[in-house]
Amino acid sequence: MPTSTSTRAAEVIAVRPGPPLTGTVTVDGSKNAALPLLAAAGALGRPVRLGNIPANTDVKILLALLEQAGWHVARPVGEQTTAVLMPTESRHTHPELPQAAHIRASYYLVPALLARHGEARLPWPGGCRIGARGMDLHFKVYEAFGDRSAQDDPGYRIEAVTPRTGTVSLVLPFRSRGATVAAVLRAVTTGRPLQLGEPNLSPEVLSVLDALRSVGWETQISAHLLTLSPPSVGQKDAVVWQVPGDKIEAGTLACAIAATRGTARVNGVHGKDVTPLVTALRRLGIPASAEDNALRVHAQDTRPTSRPLRAIATLSPGGLDADFEPPLMALALGLPGTHLFADAINPGRHGNLLPQLARLGAEIEEIAPTECRLTGPQQLTGAGVEATDIRTGSALMVAGLTARGVTTVGGLDQLRRGHADLPGKLRALGADVCEVTP
Structure with missing residues (x-):
């Protein structure tokens, strides 16, 4: 698994489905x-x-x-x-x-x-x-x-x-x-x-x-x-x-844990910073809790509710950060219910994310350029996709953990703009993720 900087430009991340993610991992600074x-x-x-x-x-x-x-x-x-x-x-x-x-x-x-x-x-x-x-x-x-x-x-x-x-x-x-x-x-x-x-x-x-x-x-x-x-x-x-712990990295890891029906603890993040994410997970029937310096997910006890999730990004105090929306969308594809997602803060994000998820077989209805709707559960199939921006890249890794076959994520320069080593943290929880040079 090459990791030297001389080969990174040619690398892709290969993601395969595997056992539920378990264990403990600590996020980087935000x-x-x-x-x-x-x-x-x-x-x-x-x-x-x-x-x-x-x-x-x-x-x-x-x-x-x-x-x-x-x-x-x-x-x-x-x-x-x-x-x-x-x-x-x-x-x-x-x-x-x-x-x-x-x-x-x-x-x-x-x-x-x-x-x-x-x-x-x-x-x-x-x-x-x-x-x-x-x-x-x-x-x-x-x-x-x-x-x-x-x-x-x-x-x-x-x-x-x-x-x-x-x-x-x-x-x-x-x-x-x-x-x-x-x-x-x-x-x-x-x-x-x-x-x-x-x-x-x-x-x-x-x-x-x-x-x-x-x-x-x-x-x-x-x-x-x-x-x-x-x-x-x-x-x-x-x-x-x-620097406080990275709430978005913690939320992405939590969605990955939930997607695989795992149980794990994510350390290093202020609990109050991930409260909106915890609320969304619970809405989907996934037991999760925020502590002083950790986020816990007990997805092995998930009881899908079929209740619709409304993941609406907002700048209001205590609202859902727009960067939580992409991994939540990747997670919701595997859960029952019809779910609504909207991000008017970053009006071009859906234009990046939705076509990449479609490559994996996702069926997502685009209501407007910044609003979409999907009905799950959907079975995804591995394919070659591109991290066109930081959060699209991390969401594609979450989706790849449940897609049949191998998902390869390119555009790692974008992913590394926001995460020093997201693949390594997923591997620490048991994910079948590796960086390879084509």
Whole structure:
């Protein structure tokens, strides 16, 4: 089973059905939380030691961008998941950051770049091709702080103008995670109080707020308002933060366990972060529970209910994260009932996922570009499929665990953007999964 980086580009993942998944596995740190925390470390202007950093490609790229933009990134000996970020004396003028085009989260760096260089010049962000997710709202956030923005075909430019004082108040038209993080980090780099209406309050945003609270920022959060106030006394000491466990990786593993009627424990994830996923599993008749630092699935005791599952992705606090929807769809294909799935947050995701599941024989009715319906149980048959984005790739692995024959998943570069080693975690639970070079 080759794993060297020299062969990875040619690899596919082969998945075959096998016994129920059992045992215990621990998830990596969350990609979606690590990226804004790294940007927050850069914006803070003091040494930050960040632990539980995942080794996926997106995080590696953001670390490289920070180094290219003037931060020193040190890896303590023997601590592969820890990095210490420190601002350096060197201040390159307008650093060129072409790698920023490879990940969507590059926009998190804007506040740190404004604080360090007075402007941010970045290419348009890349990442998963799952529909238009423009940055107009980000520009409005920076304009609320008095910054100027300009756009052209290659990318965009944000320029910090004469510093202002006083509280910044704005209301988001929808609960954008990216715009919420942009507002919070710009408040940090300007030292100004913030009142943000209709903020995104996902666990990934809350982890940034918890980190800032640890260094003296005061936060007040309600369902419709986030207020942020700077510390009364400036601090320069080093700080220690921790990336929370990956709730999406935990949810994907839980769906894989459930699909095989297994019983297993997934460690390293905050129970409250996976509560919406647990609710969906129980709706399908699958016993599951969320603990302080673990997710348990007892699918050997599954009692299919034929009740419809409505997996509707939402940005509302406590709602179903859009990234839970693809593995839940793969799971629901094997369970009785007519189930509805919708993801208007990422309007191109179904356009990626549904054709790949159809290659395995899935029959899914597309009601609208962002909404579909399926009736189970369906018997899938192994075939060659492609990870056209991170979550499509992980959902195809879940589907392959119950499909007759061999399912081969290509496009591993996409999968590895979000998961350092999802196949290895499935193997640890007994899945018949291997990476092979055709």
